[in-house]
Amino acid sequence: MAGKKKGNTRVIPGFGLTLGITVTMLSVLVLIPLASVLVYSFRLSFSEFMDLVTTRIVKNALITSVVCSAVAAVINCIFGVILAWVLVRYEFPGKRFLDGLIELPFALPTAVAGITLSKMYSDTGMIGKPLAALGIKVSYTKVGLTIALVFVGIPFVVRAIQPILEKLDDQYEEAAYMLGASRRRTFFKVILPELRPALLTGFGLAFARGIGEYGSVIYISGNSAKEHTQVISYVIMQKLNYLDYESATAIALVMLIISFLVLLFVNIVQIRQSRRTNNV
Amino acid sequence: MKTIHREESKAVKITLIAISVVFLVLMLVLPLLSVIVNSLKEGVKFYVQSLTTEYVRSALKVTFIATFWAVVVNTFFGIAASWLLTKFSFKGKQILATLIDIPFSISPVIAGLAFLMTFGRLGWASGIINKINEFLGTDIKIVFALPGVVLATIFVTFPFVSRELIPVLNAEGKEEEEAAALMGMKGFAIFRKITFPHIRWALLYGVILCTARALGEFGAVNAVSKTRGKTFTLPLEIDALYLSGSADSTTAAFAASSILVIIAVIVLILRNIMEYKAKNK
Missing domain, CATH: 1.20.5 (Single alpha-helices involved in coiled-coils or other helix-helix interfaces)
Incomplete structure (x- = not known):
C-alpha cells in the first residue's frame, strides 16, 4: 500500500516549503563554508599540496593520529563487546546506572574531559601518582593520548553492538550447544561472526571520531613535536594561529578524505549487513 | 526467554x-x-569567586548567546528537514540525509576553519562584508567576533534536532497526516494538531542534546574566537585558565568545568528517563 504513494501523488502539504528551507539552510550554514575550504585547497597545485602535507611535522602528526585512533578503536572493540555482553545478558545491581553512563563521553564537553584526564594521569593525579611510582608515565605521552581516545570512542562501539546482541536469535546458540560446542567455542564461532558488521561499524565510527578529535586529547598529549605527540587537528590549529592558511586547508583536505573513506567503509558494511539479513 | x-x-x-x-x-x-x-580544592569561597570573575561572566554570556541561536536555528531546521525526509519520497533524499549528517563526521577544527576560509581575510565573502560595512557605515565582523562563534556553534550542532525527530516520525508513519490533508486541513494545522503531539518528547530531547553540545563546543569556536573576555565561550575560558598554569587558575578551570559537568549529568539523566519511557510505551 505504501508503495503506491510515490512521486506526484503527494497529499501532505509542505513539500516545496520544507525542501526550500532544508536545502537553503544546509547550503548556507554547512555546505558553502565547507566548500570554501575545498576551493581554497584546490588552488594549490598538486606538488605544492604534497609538499605541504608531507612536511615532517604533518607526517608525524598524521601517523600519531591514525595509529593512536586505531589502537584506541581496537581497545574499544574489545571492551565494547564485553560491556555490551554484560549489559544485555546479565542482571546485576547497578546495571541501569552503568548502562546510562555509557553515553557520558557524548554529553561531557571535550575540553572538560581533556583537562580532567590530563590531571588524573599526571604525576600528581589520582591515577598518575601510583603509576609514576611504578615508573609509568601516562600524561604527555602517546599512552595518555590513546586513553583520551578510548574515552571519546567507547559509546560508539557499545551502542553499535548492543541492539544486535539483543536481537540475536537463540536458535544458533542452542544448536551449537546441542552439537556439543563449548560456550567458548560457541562465542567465537557463532556469536562473534554475527556481531562482526556491528563491530566494524563501531570501529569505523570510533576511529573517525579519534582522527578528528581535538579538545579531549590536546591537554593529555603534551603536543611535543619531538616526541611525536601532536595530533593532526592540533597541527591545523597551530597553522591557523600562524596564519598559514595554505597548510591548514591542505591538511584539512587530507582529513576530509580520510573521514570520507572511513564513512564509506561504514556505509558499505551496513548495506551488506542489511542485504544479508533481508535474504534470510 | x-x-x-x-x-x-x-x-x-x-x-x-x-x-x-x-x-x-x-x-x-x-x-x-x-x-x-x-x-573544590581551595574551598567553597574560592569556587564561588572563580565563577564570578569578569572573564567567566563574559564567557558565560557569550556561551548562552551562541547556544540560544544554535537551538533556535537548529530546531527550526530540524522540524523542516525531518518533515521533508519522512513525509515525502523524492530523488536524492538519501544524499540529502547524508549531507545533513556531515557535521557529525568532521573534525570541529575543520568546522572553524570553514568559517575562516569563508569570512576571514582570505575568504571570498569578506569582500561582500566589507562592501556592506562601507555602504551602511557599520563595522560588522564575522570571524574573531560574536557572529563567528554563533555560526561555528550552529555548524557543529546542526543535525542534532533532525536526528532525534526522523526516527520518531518514521515510526509514526504518515497515514494520519494524509487523512487530515484529504479532509482539507491546512499544512500548519496538520503539523500543530497531529504531528506535534507525537514528536513533543523527541523534540525536547533534541533541544537538550543540542544545548549540551553547544555549551561545550571547543574546537570549532577555538578557531574563530581569539579575544579573552570578549568572544571567549566557557570552554575557551576553561582552556585559558588551565593553560595559564598556576595552581589557582587550574582550580578555577575545574570550577568553571564543574558547571558543564553538572549540565552533562542532567542531560544523561534526562536521556535515560526518556529511553525508559519509550521502552515502556
Whole structure:
C-alpha cells in the first residue's frame, strides 16, 4: 500500500516549503563554508599540496593520529563487546546506572574531559601518582593520548553492538550447544561472526571520531613535536594561529578524505549487513 | 526467554561483570569525580569567586548567546528537514540525509576553519562584508567576533534536532497526516494538531542534546574566537585558565568545568528517563 504513494501523488502539504528551507539552510550554514575550504585547497597545485602535507611535522602528526585512533578503536572493540555482553545478558545491581553512563563521553564537553584526564594521569593525579611510582608515565605521552581516545570512542562501539546482541536469535546458540560446542567455542564461532558488521561499524565510527578529535586529547598529549605527540587537528590549529592558511586547508583536505573513506567503509558494511539479513 | 544453554559458568559471568565495572569506573566515573574534587580544592569561597570573575561572566554570556541561536536555528531546521525526509519520497533524499549528517563526521577544527576560509581575510565573502560595512557605515565582523562563534556553534550542532525527530516520525508513519490533508486541513494545522503531539518528547530531547553540545563546543569556536573576555565561550575560558598554569587558575578551570559537568549529568539523566519511557510505551 505504501508503495503506491510515490512521486506526484503527494497529499501532505509542505513539500516545496520544507525542501526550500532544508536545502537553503544546509547550503548556507554547512555546505558553502565547507566548500570554501575545498576551493581554497584546490588552488594549490598538486606538488605544492604534497609538499605541504608531507612536511615532517604533518607526517608525524598524521601517523600519531591514525595509529593512536586505531589502537584506541581496537581497545574499544574489545571492551565494547564485553560491556555490551554484560549489559544485555546479565542482571546485576547497578546495571541501569552503568548502562546510562555509557553515553557520558557524548554529553561531557571535550575540553572538560581533556583537562580532567590530563590531571588524573599526571604525576600528581589520582591515577598518575601510583603509576609514576611504578615508573609509568601516562600524561604527555602517546599512552595518555590513546586513553583520551578510548574515552571519546567507547559509546560508539557499545551502542553499535548492543541492539544486535539483543536481537540475536537463540536458535544458533542452542544448536551449537546441542552439537556439543563449548560456550567458548560457541562465542567465537557463532556469536562473534554475527556481531562482526556491528563491530566494524563501531570501529569505523570510533576511529573517525579519534582522527578528528581535538579538545579531549590536546591537554593529555603534551603536543611535543619531538616526541611525536601532536595530533593532526592540533597541527591545523597551530597553522591557523600562524596564519598559514595554505597548510591548514591542505591538511584539512587530507582529513576530509580520510573521514570520507572511513564513512564509506561504514556505509558499505551496513548495506551488506542489511542485504544479508533481508535474504534470510 | 533465557534458556539454560545460554548461561556461562558463574566464574565467567562474575569476571566479565567485574571487568565492565572496573573499566567504567576508571574511564567514566573517576573523571567526573575528579572534576568536582579539583574544583573544590581551595574551598567553597574560592569556587564561588572563580565563577564570578569578569572573564567567566563574559564567557558565560557569550556561551548562552551562541547556544540560544544554535537551538533556535537548529530546531527550526530540524522540524523542516525531518518533515521533508519522512513525509515525502523524492530523488536524492538519501544524499540529502547524508549531507545533513556531515557535521557529525568532521573534525570541529575543520568546522572553524570553514568559517575562516569563508569570512576571514582570505575568504571570498569578506569582500561582500566589507562592501556592506562601507555602504551602511557599520563595522560588522564575522570571524574573531560574536557572529563567528554563533555560526561555528550552529555548524557543529546542526543535525542534532533532525536526528532525534526522523526516527520518531518514521515510526509514526504518515497515514494520519494524509487523512487530515484529504479532509482539507491546512499544512500548519496538520503539523500543530497531529504531528506535534507525537514528536513533543523527541523534540525536547533534541533541544537538550543540542544545548549540551553547544555549551561545550571547543574546537570549532577555538578557531574563530581569539579575544579573552570578549568572544571567549566557557570552554575557551576553561582552556585559558588551565593553560595559564598556576595552581589557582587550574582550580578555577575545574570550577568553571564543574558547571558543564553538572549540565552533562542532567542531560544523561534526562536521556535515560526518556529511553525508559519509550521502552515502556
